[in-house]
Amino acid sequence: MNNKNFLPPLVCGFGAAVITTVPGVKSLGCCLIVPLAAILSLYLDHKINKTELPFRAKNAMILGLLTGIFAAVFASSFDILMTYIFHSNDFVQTLPQTEALVRHYKLGLLLNQTMGMMKQMSSDIQQTGFSLFYTVGIFFSNFIVNAIFGTLGGLLGITFINKRVQK
Amino acid sequence: MVPENKRNFLRLGIFFLLTVWCFGFSFESLFPGSSLAAVSYPILKHAYGEVCHQIPAKTFLIGGKKLLVCARCTGIYLGALTISLLSLFFFKKLKLEVKLLYVSITPILIDVIFSSFNIYKYSKIIAFGTGLFFGSIVFVYILATIENIFIEKKFSE
Numbered sequence: 219m220n221n222k223n224f225l226p227p228l229v230c231g232f233g234a235a236v237i238t239t240v241p242g243v244k245s246l247g248c249c250l251i252v253p254l255a256a257i258l259s260l261y262l263d264h265k266i267n268k269t270e271l272p273f274r275a276k277n278a279m280i281l282g283l284l285t286g287i288f289a290a291v292f293a294s295s296f297d298i299l300m301t302y303i304f305h306s307n308d309f310v311q312t313l314p315q316t317e318a319l320v321r322h323y324k325l326g327l328l329l330n331q332t333m334g335m336m337k338q339m340s341s342d343i344q345q346t347g348f349s350l351f352y353t354v355g356i357f358f359s360n361f362i363v364n365a366i367f368g369t370l371g372g373l374l375g376i377t378f379i380n381k382r383v384q385k
Numbered sequence: 386m387v388p389e390n391k392r393n394f395l396r397l398g399i400f401f402l403l404t405v406w407c408f409g410f411s412f413e414s415l416f417p418g419s420s421l422a423a424v425s426y427p428i429l430k431h432a433y434g435e436v437c438h439q440i441p442a443k444t445f446l447i448g449g450k451k452l453l454v455c456a457r458c459t460g461i462y463l464g465a466l467t468i469s470l471l472s473l474f475f476f477k478k479l480k481l482e483v484k485l486l487y488v489s490i491t492p493i494l495i496d497v498i499f500s501s502f503n504i505y506k507y508s509k510i511i512a513f514g515t516g517l518f519f520g521s522i523v524f525v526y527i528l529a530t531i532e533n534i535f536i537e538k539k540f541s542e
Contacts, residue, residue, distance in 0.1 A: 238435075249436040249458050275534040293435075309431070316430070320423050332424050355431070363435040373530040374523060381483045 226262035227281055230255040231288025231368075238289070239296045252289050252364050256282035256371025260379050272380040275373070282372020283365055290360035297356055302347040309352065310340045391536050393473065399528065400469040407466050409433065410454045414447035429453055445509060456509035457493070460516025465524035467517075472528060481525055489522035 234255035237243050259281050263269050269277070301307045317333055335351070342349035408415070410433050413422045433439065433453040443455040452459055492515040500507040 248438055248455060249461065252436070275530060279534075308434070316427055320426060328420060328424060332427070336427060355428075359428075359432045360435055363432060367436060370527060373527050376530055377483055377486060377526050 222267055223263070224284065226259040226266060227256075227284035228288050230259040230262065231285045231290075232292050233258075234285070234289040234364075235292030235296060238293050239300075249367065252286055252367040253282075253371030253374060255289060256285040256368045257375035257378060259285040260372065260375040264379060273376050275376055278372040278376045278379075279369055280372070282368045282370070282375065284368070285371065286364040286366070286368020287361065289368065290357070290364040293364070294353075294357045294360045298348070298353055301343055301352070305344055305347045307343065310343050313337070313340050388536055392477075392532060395532065395535060396469070396472050396528070399531070400466075400473060403462070403466045403469050407462050410459070410462070411447065411452050414450040414452060417448055417450055443507065443509065443512065445513070455512070457496075457512040457516040460513040460518075461520035461523075464517040464520025464522075468521045468524045469528075472525075476525070481522075481529065485522055486526060489519045493519050 234251050237251050260273060260278055263281055264271065264273070297307065313336060316336070320329060320333065339349040339352045343352060409429055412429060413426055416422045430439070430453055437454040437458045439453065440455060441451060443457075444451045445456055445459055446452075454462070496511055496515045499505050500512075
């Protein structure tokens with residue numbers, strides 16, 4: 219893979235990350251944003267790199283996966299940057315509701331440990347704008363979820379793109 | 386392993402993964418009061434938040450607890466799970482026209498546009514229904530592609 223091969227997933231991953239970060243816009247696309255970005259990435263790859271059709275499934279999966287990974291990197295970076303600037307985020311804002319809900323279970327020590335960790339994260343964010351636990355957690359979950367959805371988008375994209383060959 | 390067995394094994398694996406995914410977003414509703422549900426709630430909420438807006442007004446309440454994904458996403462995942470289960474017993478050969486994929490996404494697009502521009506009020510049932518239809522159809526395409534990669538190609542080589 220040369221640098222040109224990385225361009226479509228990079229651009230589409232960035233676009234998906236922007237859309238998932240903008241409040242309100244996410245509600246329109248929901249779980250389809252990353253798969254749609256992966257499909258677009260396949261299409262752009264075909265246009266820019268003149269990839270021969272029909273698309274090979276392996277290549278489509280790799281492009282989808284890369285789109286998901288780039289989306290995860292950018293989305294996590296945006297989240298961390300915004301958290302650093304505003305010293306707040308969704309996690310901090312919804313922590314009281316989460317705590318109320320979890321306290322309902324009366325779990326004793328287990329609950330205290332869990333809530334203690336979460337409160338520490340919230341306190342770090344409010345004071346310094348950064349929490350290592352939060353950063354690691356957000357990168358980890360973004361990577362897994364977006365990689366899966368990107369790969370699925372790549373697989374689905376083959377159906378759309380290869381249809382052009384049959385035409 | 387013969388192709389038929391390999392196909393069934395693959396479909397069983399996909400069904401298992403989808404079941405785990407669906408259990409994840411409905412864990413708190415299915416096992417209210419369990420300590421595991423309480424402890425895993427913040428983690429699962431954040432993980433599913435990556436793929437869904439989780440707006441409370443657009444989310445189903447089951448047993449007094451909100452699911453971790455919206456009504457449309459619930460429909461998509463349950464549609465995929467249902468077809469995944471059915472694929473274990475039926476649909477031995479998967480071949481679909483791409484037109485059906487366009488048809489399946491049309492109701493979602495219409496619903497999103499109409500409810501966003503207040504042509505009609507957002508309905509969880511409609512969102513769930515459009516998601517269910519889309520999820521069922523799209524899963525068949527994805528399954529067909531996966532089978533094509535892991536089974537058909539290897540045996541044709």
